[in-house]
Amino acid sequence: MIVEDFAEFAAALPGFRALLGLDLGTKTIGVASSDALLSSANPVETIKRTKFTADADRLLAIAADRNAAGLILGLPRNMDGSEGPRCQSTRAFARNLAARTDLPIGFWDERLSTVAAERALIEADLTRKRRAEVIDAVAAAYILQGALDRIRHLKAET
16 A cells, blocks of 8 residues: 555554665665664665565565565655655556555655765765665665654654
8 A cells, every 4th residue: 555645654653663765876775764662763674676576575575574564765856855756656656656565655755865974974974885885775775764753753642
């Protein structure tokens, strides 16, 4: 089930279960997971993309292993906020994934997430090779952390 409105997505989540964050690329999918309290996001792995079925199987296996309550997909909007071909591709992936799971799927604006992840990895003094290995999962954690912070803010308002 795809939930476009983020407040509705947050309200639909059961308590004490993790969320997964995804950074979809053309060659890889960065995966991050939250803790059950939805307070912090951590990189999990980077999936090398092959075919949709294999990619979806791996994502759903991670979701099952972590007892995930839902999925957050980074939505790569243009800097002016408009949606281009990459957003269309992400939305198509979400539609195909929604056909295979009952987990709610939400979107989070991922503008500059990879840039922020790259800066953090450079500050951590990782080699260029190591940064390339983990950048997508770290970007997914950055995306997921933004969504977790918004969920916490929404809950504080109620």
